[in-house]
Amino acid sequence: MADPTLADVAGEAGVSLSTASRALREGHAVHNETRARVRAAARKLGYEPNHLARSLRTRSSRLVGVVVPDIAIDFYARTVKAAQDALDRAGYQVLVVNTEREPEREAAALRTLAAHQVEGVLLAASGEAPQLPSVPVVSFDNILDAPGVARVALANRDGIGLLVDHLVARHRQRRVAYVGGPPMLTSGIERLDGFRHAVAAAGLDCPDEYVRVGDPAWSAASGAEATAALLALPTPPTAIVAASDTLALGALEALRAAGARVPDDVALVSFDDPYFGDLLDPPLTALSRAERELGDLAASLLLAALEGTGGPPGETRVPVRLIVRRSCGCWPPATLLREPRLGA
Amino acid sequence: MADPTLADVAGEAGVSLSTASRALREGHAVHNETRARVRAAARKLGYEPNHLARSLRTRSSRLVGVVVPDIAIDFYARTVKAAQDALDRAGYQVLVVNTEREPEREAAALRTLAAHQVEGVLLAASGEAPQLPSVPVVSFDNILDAPGVARVALANRDGIGLLVDHLVARHRQRRVAYVGGPPMLTSGIERLDGFRHAVAAAGLDCPDEYVRVGDPAWSAASGAEATAALLALPTPPTAIVAASDTLALGALEALRAAGARVPDDVALVSFDDPYFGDLLDPPLTALSRAERELGDLAASLLLAALEGTGGPPGETRVPVRLIVRRSCGCWPPATLLREPRLGA
DNA sequence: CTGAAAGCGCTTACAG
DNA sequence: CTGAAAGCGCTTACAG
Numbered sequence: 001m002a003d004p005t006l007a008d009v010a011g012e013a014g015v016s017l018s019t020a021s022r023a024l025r026e027g028h029a030v031h032n033e034t035r036a037r038v039r040a041a042a043r044k045l046g047y048e049p050n051h052l053a054r055s056l057r058t059r060s061s062r063l064v065g066v067v068v069p070d071i072a073i074d075f076y077a078r079t080v081k082a083a084q085d086a087l088d089r090a091g092y093q094v095l096v097v098n099t100e101r102e103p104e105r106e107a108a109a110l111r112t113l114a115a116h117q118v119e120g121v122l123l124a125a126s127g128e129a130p131q132l133p134s135v136p137v138v139s140f141d142n143i144l145d146a147p148g149v150a151r152v153a154l155a156n157r158d159g160i161g162l163l164v165d166h167l168v169a170r171h172r173q174r175r176v177a178y179v180g181g182p183p184m185l186t187s188g189i190e191r192l193d194g195f196r197h198a199v200a201a202a203g204l205d206c207p208d209e210y211v212r213v214g215d216p217a218w219s220a221a222s223g224a225e226a227t228a229a230l231l232a233l234p235t236p237p238t239a240i241v242a243a244s245d246t247l248a249l250g251a252l253e254a255l256r257a258a259g260a261r262v263p264d265d266v267a268l269v270s271f272d273d274p275y276f277g278d279l280l281d282p283p284l285t286a287l288s289r290a291e292r293e294l295g296d297l298a299a300s301l302l303l304a305a306l307e308g309t310g311g312p313p314g315e316t317r318v319p320v321r322l323i324v325r326r327s328c329g330c331w332p333p334a335t336l337l338r339e340p341r342l343g344a
Numbered sequence: 345m346a347d348p349t350l351a352d353v354a355g356e357a358g359v360s361l362s363t364a365s366r367a368l369r370e371g372h373a374v375h376n377e378t379r380a381r382v383r384a385a386a387r388k389l390g391y392e393p394n395h396l397a398r399s400l401r402t403r404s405s406r407l408v409g410v411v412v413p414d415i416a417i418d419f420y421a422r423t424v425k426a427a428q429d430a431l432d433r434a435g436y437q438v439l440v441v442n443t444e445r446e447p448e449r450e451a452a453a454l455r456t457l458a459a460h461q462v463e464g465v466l467l468a469a470s471g472e473a474p475q476l477p478s479v480p481v482v483s484f485d486n487i488l489d490a491p492g493v494a495r496v497a498l499a500n501r502d503g504i505g506l507l508v509d510h511l512v513a514r515h516r517q518r519r520v521a522y523v524g525g526p527p528m529l530t531s532g533i534e535r536l537d538g539f540r541h542a543v544a545a546a547g548l549d550c551p552d553e554y555v556r557v558g559d560p561a562w563s564a565a566s567g568a569e570a571t572a573a574l575l576a577l578p579t580p581p582t583a584i585v586a587a588s589d590t591l592a593l594g595a596l597e598a599l600r601a602a603g604a605r606v607p608d609d610v611a612l613v614s615f616d617d618p619y620f621g622d623l624l625d626p627p628l629t630a631l632s633r634a635e636r637e638l639g640d641l642a643a644s645l646l647l648a649a650l651e652g653t654g655g656p657p658g659e660t661r662v663p664v665r666l667i668v669r670r671s672c673g674c675w676p677p678a679t680l681l682r683e684p685r686l687g688a
Numbered sequence: 689c690t691g692a693a694a695g696c697g698c699t700t701a702c703a704g
Numbered sequence: 705c706t707g708a709a710a711g712c713g714c715t716t717a718c719a720g
Contacts, residue, residue, distance in 0.1 A: 016706065017708090018706070018708080019706055022706090030705070030706085031705060055712090056711095056712045056714085058712085
């Protein structure tokens, strides 16, 4: 027996299709008694409205798409969750698609989402702006330079600045190196740029060989490799800024393999804070994670655009804080020291 | 200007709606020349078929739902990704929903998915079987005892057995305690049960106070609390089996806070292997993660059911392996020792 | 091989 | 307040 349809409910309640339709929704003038009869019939039959039919008719799918490189990466998993929470509260369902950073998969994802009539898209693109659908798009993490597209990202430059400044001001570090991702997407470009600026502002030299970039996945392995290369230098650095948690983990591994003590021989700080940062050896000094804020914000921006209350799309940054532990050379008490919030 | 419709394409190509429809899909007899003309028109207009309309008409949405407690938890993020990969290859889109372990949200999620006409559901339930949709359902992680529902989970009992046996056989441990989740869902029940059996089979006593369970989220905090309680016992254990990575992290924190050396004072092993297990202090002996296999398997089972090639729904277990590091008391060389695969 | 028509399950003007 | 009819954008018998 197939799922009951609105016609079945109408039949059961002895009313027309139109009346049944109105009785089941709010804001329509229907006799209380009729409404009760229809609702009873719906309950009795276990009626569930067919969303496909409704969407087709109303031209409103209440579906939004979220496109990310890899949902198994903590950063994306948390951002997606936060965004989904907010969208869910506003009555939208979410179609999530992984692209594995492949341009063809990203393009295919966008086409599929369009075919499913999504009303908006949250996109963490893996490259330059792909062919965008005709609905509102919010780019996050990797900022897209395309007309009409809103942009949200972490305060990449400021964050790296916090890390460098701490090493220099608090620990008098002078030989500070960078282990980052390739300078291709927003975070790769801005974090590297933030590093260069912070180092210059602190009056340090920054020889080219102190700047290392890993693979496009920012893998731990590539962080380890970059770190090993730094340690093999004639004048190796005495402090390393890792541009992500995975890179920091790789760096830690390489430092350990090379017998370098952290922070005594080489200090290490990381852009992202692994949730187990406290339990590493040594506990890792890092920036606070802000995926919840990022996902929330991206979702709000999309919702505003969907409701037409948005204003023109702009760019917003989510601030991050410094979490001081021991890998930088500090020896904080059990209660973690936290520096004040960065201004947005 | 609204998105072009099939009627627009037909008009542009000078053919009927039916011919346009057939020309755009495979397996329909259409003149080569007509087909080319229609396709050119579609390309020219940037036509994308409306999936909603197609689904409504063919009564096949090619949509499946995935319901998990929390996509931000690594285990679920990875399982979902693997399942999504497999489903995607088979041409299905995936609607992912978080339930936050709330029964009402789970029930609402299932209703919403039904409204969206999903053709099947992958469900990691947070309790007893909820009201299930009338389409094929595969329960994973938490096995559901409901007619027609396929079941997939890790080899929970065997896995815990591997951990206990290693502590007892290799390290002559006699005072082995358990820090687990509440014995409510499949993994909570089976891991505890596996512990009790393995300990009994090894001929150890297992006083009640050596068995501790944390909160329903298996949080690190509750693992720390349980561990602290164990250490406060008149005769504290000399080895702890943690039933998850989060619990193990909490245990490690509590051990460190209490000044207990690991593994010298207390050995620690964990069911799940955190991906940074190598970098903890000490490196953690744990079971290999098998989310990819689990997600793959769940997806295949669902696909088989969707294609009617499934046979009656049964129960399948995904085996896990022991990864020996140092927290158990071993001192393995740089290359990790791995024990042979568990039989399924 | 091609086209006119019906229909998937809804919602919404339009009358009454 | 209620109902008959049209229509959202497709696919698919049914004729020809």
